[in-house]
Amino acid sequence: xxxxxxxxxxxxxxxxxxxxxxxxxxxxxxxxxxxxxxxxxxxxxxxxxxxxxxxxxxxxxxxxxxxxxxxxxxxxxxxxxxxxxxxxxxxxxxxxxxxxxxxxxxxxxxxxxx
Numbered sequence: 001x002x003x004x005x006x007x008x009x010x011x012x013x014x015x016x017x018x019x020x021x022x023x024x025x026x027x028x029x030x031x032x033x034x035x036x037x038x039x040x041x042x043x044x045x046x047x048x049x050x051x052x053x054x055x056x057x058x059x060x061x062x063x064x065x066x067x068x069x070x071x072x073x074x075x076x077x078x079x080x081x082x083x084x085x086x087x088x089x090x091x092x093x094x095x096x097x098x099x100x101x102x103x104x105x106x107x108x109x110x111x112x113x114x
Contacts, residue, residue: 001029010107013076021073037068044071064093081106
């Protein structure tokens with residue numbers, strides 16, 4: 001993920017598609033676990049990490065953590081996401097920490113090189 005810029009191509013939160021909230025934002029996952037979200041003149045900084053889960057239910061799952069703010073739009077992205085697919089050009093994440101009735105999905109796609 002440290003290569004290039006990424007965009008949110010899909011965000012399903014609390015039963016509804018909220019992808020449009022992130023339209024125009026470019027995400028950079030940089031060194032030292034620093035991430036940036038940029039849209040036009042607006043820039044926000046946060047942190048990201050990748051680790052292995054130690055939870056019995058998710059043992060050996062890869063976790064992708066995000067913490068960015070203070071803008072309210074990013075609050076729903078914050079947390080520990082399970083990586084369910086990583087193709088190199090897209091990363092699909094899942095948050096089922098609220099039980100099976102409230103599963104959230106987040107997909108980042110790499111922007112084409114310009």
